[in-house]
Amino acid sequence: MSRNRTAHRVRRNAIVGVLVALLLIFTLFPAYWMMSSAFDANAASGSQGLFPSELTLKNFAFVLDDGGFAVFLRNSLIVAVAVVVCSAVLSLLASVAVARFRFKFRTAVLLMILIVQMVPMEALVIPLFVQVRDLHLLNTLLGLVIVYITISLPFGIWMLRGFVAAVPVELEEAAALDGASWWRMFRSIMLPLVMPGLVATSVFSFITAWNEFIFAMTMLGGASENYTVAIGLKQFFGENSNDWGNVMAASTLITLPVMIFFIIVQGKLSSGLVAGAVKG
Numbered sequence: 001m002s003r004n005r006t007a008h009r010v011r012r013n014a015i016v017g018v019l020v021a022l023l024l025i026f027t028l029f030p031a032y033w034m035m036s037s038a039f040d041a042n043a044a045s046g047s048q049g050l051f052p053s054e055l056t057l058k059n060f061a062f063v064l065d066d067g068g069f070a071v072f073l074r075n076s077l078i079v080a081v082a083v084v085v086c087s088a089v090l091s092l093l094a095s096v097a098v099a100r101f102r103f104k105f106r107t108a109v110l111l112m113i114l115i116v117q118m119v120p121m122e123a124l125v126i127p128l129f130v131q132v133r134d135l136h137l138l139n140t141l142l143g144l145v146i147v148y149i150t151i152s153l154p155f156g157i158w159m160l161r162g163f164v165a166a167v168p169v170e171l172e173e174a175a176a177l178d179g180a181s182w183w184r185m186f187r188s189i190m191l192p193l194v195m196p197g198l199v200a201t202s203v204f205s206f207i208t209a210w211n212e213f214i215f216a217m218t219m220l221g222g223a224s225e226n227y228t229v230a231i232g233l234k235q236f237f238g239e240n241s242n243d244w245g246n247v248m249a250a251s252t253l254i255t256l257p258v259m260i261f262f263i264i265v266q267g268k269l270s271s272g273l274v275a276g277a278v279k280g
Contacts (some may be wrong), residue, residue: 037248044064061251063236063243069250071225072232077257079141082200083209089154090149090241091201092194096186098157099164111159116154117178122214124151129218139223144216148209156201163197164190198267206261210254229254 040052040060063069097103098110128147129138137143167190175185191198215228218225233254236246 005188013138031255034248037244038252040245044062048176059245061255063246063253064251067232067235067246067250068234069253070230072229073253074143075232076228079145079148080209082145083152084205086145086149086207087152087156088198088202091153091160092191092198094153094157095160095164095167095192095194097224100169109157113154113158117158125218128215132219139220139226141220144219144226144228145209147215147219148205148212151215152201152205152208155204159201160168160194160197163194179273185234204264205261207258231264274277 032229036050036052039055039056039057041056041058045247113242128150132138132143132147135143135146137146143175171189172185175189180188210228216228216231217256220228220231233247233250236250
């Protein structure tokens with residue numbers, strides 16, 4: 001009986017191992033192919049193989065210098081950092097307001113935030129374009145930052161509201177009795193406890209600002225010097241042919257900052273998502 005159980009366990013573990021290996025290959029192969037093609041000298045002609053036949057950095061040099069991708073990376077970094085910082089601050093303050101204070105139309109505000117999250121982003125392109133145009137911010141990075149903050153805020157407020165509501169009021173009352181100011185209570189009690197949720201919302205804001213294409217193309221279509229990486233990538237696609245070496249090199253440059261950012265915050269991100277699901 002024990003031999004049968006052992007054999008069954010071995011077969012089950014072997015099947016699970018094969019399935020996990022297949023899943024990893026299926027998931028990681030596109031990233032490998034992108035980076036492999038970026039360093040392959042034959043990628044421009046589309047004749048690259050599974051392994052690079054000749055390693056080169058010419059694709060990256062062309063993308064950064066002749067392709068102007070260094071400027072696009074700078075623009076995207078400015079936009080992403082501004083969106084993450086502003087969205088984090090505004091979302092946290094708004095979530096404290098809706099979770100801690102009782103005011104008129106509070107339920108209506110929460111319902112409106114929830115409804116906004118259900119609206120497809122494509123449906124907001126024209127209204128936001130008109131508003132940015134009326135503010136005379138078309139073709140500027142500031143106008144794009146405002147648009148991305150508008151997109152990120154509903155998600156950030158709704159998620160952080162659960163974290164703020166889960167912080168016991170008694171902790172703040174005890175700190176107040178000890179003579180702590182409101183700012184001291186916020187910095188020493190509220191902020192550390194909601195930090196996982198703040199990290200999770202910051203990741204969402206960063207990825208939105210870094211990868212988004214439709215709003216960026218709509219708001220910056222007339223100012224090539226302000227293009228972000230998502231718009232800059234399309235210049236390597238031709239009408240009749242594509243230079244895949246440059247496309248993959250540019251794609252690698254776009255992917256690396258997101259990977260680095262995610263690696264830095266992934267620990268707090270996973271705990272934040274789980275905690276938000278429980279506390280919300």
